[in-house]
Every structure is written in structure tokens, then in C-alpha cells.
Amino acid sequence: MNRFAELLDRLAYEPGRTNKLRLVTGYFRETSDPDRGYALAALTGALSFKHAKPALIRDLIAARTDPVLFGLSYDYVGDLSETVALMWPKTELIAHNNPPPPTLTEVVARLRTLGKTELPKQLSRWLDELDETGRWALLKLVTGAMRIGVSARLAKTAAAALGDEDPHDVELIWPGLSPPYLDLFAWLEGRGEKPVNRDPAPFRPVMLAHAVENTDFAGMDASDYIAEWKWDGIRVQAVAGRDARGHIVARLYSRSGEDITQSFPDLLPSLHLPGAIDGELLVVREARVQSFNVLQQRLNRKVVSPKLVREFPIHLRAYDLLGDDENDLRELPFEARRKHLETFVEKLGDVRIDLSPTIPFATWDQLTAARANPAAAGAGEDADAVEGVMLKRREAPYLPGRPKGQWWKWKRDPHVIDAVLMYAQRGHGKRSSYYSDYTFGVWTMGESGDELVPVGKAYFGFTDEELLQIDRFVRRNTTEKFGPVRHVVHEPDKGLVLEVAFEGLQRSPRHKSGVAMRFPRISRLRWDKPPREADRLETLERMLKAETAEIEASAVQR
């Protein structure tokens, strides 16, 4: 347990993905079975036991310490698990009879079988046996609030690195595995066969597109490509297969292979034929595709209420077929797969699943025109949910990863506004010596005339050279410092104007301005522009109006 705790401790401070991977892989290498398997399960959220409530933790510490000292400490530390872990008093264990601290395996095994009434006593015993970091990790584990910045995907990638295997291969066999993953580690260490995924509805690694640049078109022949709309939804793989008893098992995977079936129970009955569809998850109301803002109401929900299902009906727009019953279609050219897909979708005959239409075009100019005006080029009322155009080579097989020259995405131009840099904050990791996180604002009428109101934060989009320039500007034009944050001069004639690109807007009560941007980034530095000429909040509000009307209509019904 203490070694696992050390890992969590280190991960909690490490900002970089590559370094996180190194830490986790290092842990898997040094730790033996079955401890490392339960660690992998903890990191991927695959452990299941009843979590302890904060009130229980409070009771435990109250029984051991002075309430005044606990109160002062909790005030200072601000986190219950951490406060308890740090101030848990050392017990007078008899030296020769000290039990060794529990292993992660023991903890997990006990937690699974423990009755509710036995939990407090067991927890106290463990807290006595562990050190500070061990106690902290234990409390994080039992309260189910790990939050150490490690995704399931990252943990699996770290495991794959143990055997120099492709993380996709781990993802593929994952649904057939269970903690403590002895077979997985045996394979990764070359001691055993690759585990077979007996899952009737397995995930297949996804094919991804490159962003097309204007210069790319010169080398591309329009007749080699099929074009489709790029839908602004969630890329999913919808897989159905038959289990040993011949029953249909259906699953929905994110593009990284995460099983997200539980969030979309309303789509499952539609997946009644064995096959694997690659497509986009969208909300469709009255035969009209809704914008991403609307779809967002369905994302990251643990509980899916009937009301939510009714008001945000989920839909699958299919654009590829990877498997048809027992047949793997991935080797076929896209054009042939598309034929299979058309037949398959017709056979399904379900209103929730339809075909992503192709865009007819003969020249790049025609496609350029379609991209500029999707509504007139066949997208019709769904044009709001179109975020550009996809180009797929007719001959392309379905290849995992991001192969060159097969699929291209040609995104709609982003929205841009000119905003004024207001605050700058130091970055993390490699950027910890740079002011690289920027809060920017636009003008609005305040009580005493025009003032800037913050509308967003961005920390990428600029080049390394531009970062140096902004960093220098921030250091020379700081008006006040608050810890890691600097107030940067922002007056009508003094300050830096940033051109900010973003994908969309949302109303947000958390922001003073009332708006929040989707995917904002710095697209250009406007050294030439005085702050007084930056954009106004009214501009954003106009852009917002169209987008929010639809969400609010349903919010009122709720």
C-alpha cells in the first residue's frame, strides 16, 4: 500500500503526461502481482466496493484527536482526507508486535467483503499501520475521490509500455480482463500468451484524420475522394455482437475505447444487429440535429434520468462500418465499406441511426463553396451542427491511428474576436518560468463608463517565439502581483490585444461576463491594435443568442 501511495503522491504533483507515464510504468515494473494489478484497477476505475462517506472519516478522527486542534488543522489544510492523514496520531504499537502495513491487495480484498458496520474499525486499524502518504492514499481510495490527473487511458498506456506493446492492443483486450490482470502482465512481460478478448462486442482502434492545409490540395485529385459533413458531436463506435447463448450484447465506446454504454441506454435497443458502426453521437429533436451545446447536456452523466432521455434524444449518425456480423470489413476500401454501411443501416431500419450523407462535388472549388455554406449544400437545417468537411480517400482501408494521406478534416473557420490581455499566470512543468496562461477581456459599459470584463482564458495557440514576446510584455507591464498571477496593464491606450479564436459560445453563470468560450486559443498577437479598438461584449452576446435559444427552451420545460 505504501508503494502505491508513493506513486499516487508523485502523480498528484506531476503535470506532464510523458512523465506520468514513466512513473506509472516504473511502478508496474517494480511492483509484483497482484498488487500492481489492483493499482491498475484503481487507476482505471475498475475497482468496485462501497465507498466510505466523509462523515465516517470525521467520526474516526474525532475519536482520536482534540476537536479544537482538528478544527484549526482542517481550516489550514482544506482537505478532509489530507488533514486526517497528516494528523492521525501515532499509536503506541508494541515494538516487536508491529503488524506490517497492509498491501494494496489486502486492502482491496477486505473492502470488497467488509460489512458496513465493520468498516470504521478496519479503517482505524489501517490508519494506525500506514504512514502519512499511505493514509492519504487509503482515504482517497475508500472515499472514491482519487482525482490525481490520471485517466484510465493513461494507465493502460503505461501498462502497455511495460511490454513495448501498442496501447490499442491493450484497449482491444481490456473488456475481457479483470483485476488483478495477471494474464495481462504475464503477456506484457513475455511470460504468457496474449489474452484473448472474448467480449462479443469488442472495441476496434479508431482511424483518425489529419487537418488539411491549403497547400495539400495541390497534390490531391478531387475524384479520389468522398466528402461528408464533419459533425460537431462525439465520435463513437457502436458495437453489437452475440454472446455464447446467442443474445445480442451492445456497447458504445468513445474514440479512445472507453466504454460509455451506461451513459446512453436509450441508444442500445437500436443496436439490434451484430456489427460495428463508426459514427457520431448527436442529439436530434424533431428530425433536426442540435448543436454541440445541446449535446453537452448528455455528457458525463452518471445518472441518466428518463427526463434527460426524453428531452435530449440521442442519435447515431453512421459513417463507416468496420464489421458486419462475423465479417471484418476493415481491409476493404472506404467506398466498398460505405456500400456495406448503406445496406446495414437500411437493415437496422431504426430512426435513431441514420447515414451521414455525402457531399456531391467534382472540383475543390465546389467543395469550398459547400463548406462555406453547408445549409445550401445539402446540410439544410442541420447546418448548425456542421463544423466542417471530411475528406476520405475512396481507396483507404480502415487503418488504426492517424495514417497519412487517407482521411482529412477541413474545419470551418473558427470565430475570432479581438480581446485585451488582463491577467497572466505562470504555466506548469516546462512552462513554469513563463507567463503562459492568459485571461482576456472585452469592453462593456460599466457603472463608470467603458470597462473590460474577462471573457475567457487561453494557454495555447501561440508559437514559442510569441510566448517569449508575451512573457516579456507581461513582466514589463505588470501593475500588481497576486501570488502566481500578474495583473497586466489594460487601459484604452496601453495594453496588448490578442486575437482569440474559438469554436462556440455558451452562457455561463460562473463567468462575470455571462459567457464561456469553447476551445479558445490565441490565434494572433495584435501589437498594431490599441486596446480601445478591441471587441465589445455585445458582439459575443449576439453570437450567443442563436446558440442558447435551443438549450433554454428545454431548460424551461424541465
Place this chain on the structure above:
Amino acid sequence: MTEMRPQDILLPTAAGLCCKPGGFHIDPVRPVARALITHGHSDHARAGHGAVLATRETLDMMRLRYGEDFAGSTQAIAYGEEIRLGDVGVAFHPAGHVLGSAQIAVTCGDTRIVASGDYKEARDPTCAPFELVPCDVFITEATFGLPVFRHGDAANEVKKLLASVALFPERAHLVGAYSLGKAQRVIALLRQQGYDAPIHLHGAMEAITQYYASRGVSLGELRPARGMKKADLAGTITLAPPSATSDLWTRRFPDPVTAFASGWMRVRARARQRGVELPLVISDHADWDGLTATIAATGAGEVWVTHGQEDALVHWCKAQGLRAQPLDLVGYGDEESETALASEAEV
């Protein structure tokens, strides 16, 4: 002789802790005629006093920082030596905080008050170990006066650092540490773990570190980080003042891992706030267990608690049946001001 009340012997004033019957102040924050200085950190040892009485090391450190003319006159006192000042006797005893640090025992009639300055009872290879001085009134610091502060064994923290160096051989490790005391202790701890590669230093800590070495503290091979090629700093350890570890200065290092050696690192939010990736819980102050054990062991019936988390410690003392009160002294920090100055020395 009539029994004097403790507050007749030592009294907090705007200039600092004042001993009227002895005619001196302890660690005064404003210029005074006669100052007794517990240790060399800049919040305790300031320039501009008339006469200064301190250990030889503390006087040397003041000279290093402020120049030869930092006081009208100076007098060095050895540990254990007793001197008569006015109506009181004073003696300096090791405080275990940094090289030359002392607790000052003031005896008047039958009453002995010990002003501990900053102290720790944990072992430290760079200075004389803390000496317990029985007394009637104990004036304790409370920098880490909350039961969440338990520093543990510093050797384990240094092992953590070395494990990280082994895991990331292509990155540089930057260890933020107060330039007086902490930095040298970290170096000495690294040497105790058998790490014998050269250790690099930020410019602001070269002079003080050399001073430590000149006083017989063995620190192994030290090199300035200045002038090194970026690639050559891969896999190395560099000590720097804390504020320098998140500044422009770090850009000369290859993908640095930022560590910080401080008792504050026990609390995650504090470490994250500073952007620390590798917190090392190494403190030159007593932790909660150290504070409470020391207070009990002095046998003092009365405890005055200064700079830090006074409330919790006063509460604890009262629960033990001791008289206790917070002592309202201003101007003492946790060496933060010192490091801010130090980091400006080299950009």
C-alpha cells in the same frame, strides 16, 4: 532578593523582545543599543545595532550579508559560556536550527527564561544538536504549530530525490531550499546517502555554502550552475533559492524537475501553489511532535508562543495544565523574505 515576574525580565516591545534589567533586546527588528542574536536568518539578524552579542558563526553570517560595518561593536560568545549583563545572566545553547544558532537563556534571581529563537530537535549534520535547557518560562516558535506537521525522517526525503534523479536521468533536478542552512543540510544529507557527483549551486548561495565548508561541514564537490552548458546539466542536482526555481533562471536547465525542501511541503495545496513537482519535507524547524515534546521536557510551567500557528500550540499547552500565551512579536517570517532578496542576486 524579591521574586521577579517573568514579564519584568523579558517583555515584547515594538523593537522586539526586551530585557530591561539586562539592558538588551533579543533578535530586535529595529536598531537598538545592544542586541543578542539567536541565529543568522535575516528576520532575526538585522544590521544597524550598537553592540551585538552572538555566536561566532552568527556574527560571520551577518558580516557576509551586511558587510563589516553591520554593527557598532560585536562580541562572540561560545555555547555554554555565561555572561553577566546588568542584573541578569545570559548563556547561549545550541538550538539545532542552522549553523551557529542558539537558544538564549536569561537568568534573573531564581527565574530562568529561555528564548529559543528557531529550533529543531531533529538531527542535522550541519550544526550542533539542540540542547535541552530546563527553565521556568520557555519562549517557543510555532512555525509548524499544527498537528498536521510531522516532518518524518529527512533521509527518506533525500532518497525520494535520488530516486527521481535515477528515473529521469535526462532532466535536471532543481531543489529550492533556503540559502542559509537548508541548502547545506540537503547537500550534507545527499552526501550521507552516498551521492558523490558534483552538486550545482545558484549564485546566491555560493558564499554562504563556502562558509559552511570553511567551518568544517563536509559538503563534497560543489560547482556553480552559472556558465554550465544546458546538456551538461542533465541528470544533475542544483540547489537554488525557492523563488528562483520558478523564474527565468530555470530556462538554462533541461526539462527541470522542480523540488522544494521545506516543512510546508507536507501540505499539498502549499506545494501545488508553488508549482512544485517534487515536494521534499525537510524542515529546519521543529514539527508538532518536536514542539510539544520539547515544551514538556523543559519543565517550564509557562510557555510563550511566538511566530507561527500560536493558537493551536497555546491550546495544547493549556490542555496540559501549563500557563501559555501568544507573544505578540512582529517581523518574523519563515525566511521567505531572505530568499526573495537572495534570488535577485543572480538573474
